[in-house]
Amino acid sequence: MTFSLSTTVVSEEGDCLYSFEYAANAAQTSIAVIHVYVQLGVIEPTGSMLHSREIARIAQIQRLRQDLGVNLVGAAIVLDLAQEVAQLKARLDVYRSQPQSLR
Known part of the structure; x- marks a missing residue:
């Protein structure tokens, strides 16, 4: 992946990656907040860009903090859990879809 000043680039894997500026606008927050989230490990950038799932995570954290008064660490834990x-439910669905003889 090459560095770009544009708001969107495509990674070598074919994923769209977005600038911090774009993410801040999409999540209705500031670039400074995004930098804090990165420094604390709450979100994980890809170089100097963010995947759409990280932007969604920022928006979810903002909602938990503003609407429910959850602190930043609590919001990160809620989203991780x-x-x-969701991953455990998906694994259970796969397990249940297998014939009983294969379990």
């Missing part, structure tokens, strides 16, 4: 539950 929600992701883990």
